[in-house]
Amino acid sequence: MRPAILQPGSLTLRLVAVAGVWVVAALTAGGAILSLAFRDYAVRDAEALLTQTLETLIGVTEHGGPGPLSFSRALGDERFREPYSGYYWQIARPDAAPAVSRSLWDVRLDPDWDRPAARGAYRLLDGPDxxxxxxxxxxxxxxxxxxxxxxxxxxxxxxxxxxIDRFNALILRALGLLGVGLLAAVGLQVAVGLRPLRRVQSGLAAIRSGHAQRLDDDYPPEIRALVDELNALLSHNEAIVERARTHAGNLAHALKTPLSVLVNDATATDTVPAETVRRQTAAMQAHVDHHLRRARATGSGLGHVTAIDKPLASLMRAMDKIYRDRGLDLEMDLDDDLKVAVTHQDLEEVIGNLLDNACKWAAGRVRVSAHRVTGARRAMVRIRVADDGPGVPAAERETLFRRGRRLDESVPGTGLGLAIARDIAELNGGQIALARADLGGLDAAVDLPAVD
Structure with missing residues (x-):
């Protein structure tokens, strides 16, 4: 298997490759600029030296008539005396032999009289050898x-x-070494920068092998948000597994008593009274239905986005039909574009239970409202279901969430709806709170994670 750095899509390979391209491009451009700058300097310096020597030659030259030129003194550079040394001077005359430096020996430079040079000029010429x-x-x-x-x-x-060639060779070596150093520094920087991600990988491996339960929080700020989300996901999945175990245990425990009654009656007599069978099987059915509904409440809002307007409108229409004979006034007041990180089924299960409970107890009005609020860690959508019924004393409100708990046996129900609603809300990272409504009855407020 190829190392991770050589695999397609490797972050290390991408970062090093991009940095390498920029380093090579920058050093190439810098080297070219330096080379051009040095060439310009070298040429100008050579031209300045030629101009200086030319002016010195003009200054020492004396003209005594039609005869040979004379010089007040010789030029100081000995290279003008060495044959073919590469340093030459010549004074050309239109109608006489030119005066030349010893270094030209038997060669004469082309004066090219056709091109004027009154103000001075630089030209390329063919020289000796x-x-x-x-x-x-x-x-x-x-x-x-x-x-x-x-x-x-x-x-x-x-x-x-x-x-110029020596300078370019020096620049090439120097920039090459600099490029290697920069690429090594980039590689080191990438390795150090990606080390927290490798720690996350090792931490997840430790969690999977059972050596840890959570990722620690000793990470840079850029990675800490990712670690927090991973830990939240682990907690969420752990809660789902734990609730599944609890449901299985509760179901087994709940079915134990009805089965024991049936077994005892069957043992005591040859036949079990039909009423006993109906009563115990009804109890068993209620427990099975309860746990099936809770099992469907997976709390898997991760990756799900549900707009609340259509599901709530559908529930309001359903409740209007179910309780039409009571003539309830059902009101709905929702802010625009409210979305929650909850499945469509979970949202209907939660609000459906709260609406059904409100319609059972309302004297004549039920109101549903929803708006966005700021939670401790994230924005939430708060859905309130209020009625004008008798309400519930503050001391007894928490008991409504107990499985099978009913404050008034005269009203039909199983006592499971609010418990299931709370379970679903909490599985999705939300909560339910009960209070006295401004209508006079009970106000149930559900907070669910908001989605922009």
């Missing part, structure tokens, strides 16, 4: 002489090119 020369050229008329002389000072550009 196949050399390519850069020459400073200027036409000068010396005092007391009508003759125009063309002064030329030239140097082999091979030396300048050699300096």
């Amino acid at each position: 196949g050399q390519r020369l850069k020459a400073a050229v200027r036409d000068v008329t010396l005092p007391g002489s009508p003759e125009t002389l063309r002064f030329m000072v030239a140097t082999d550009i091979a030396e300048v090119e050699a300096d």
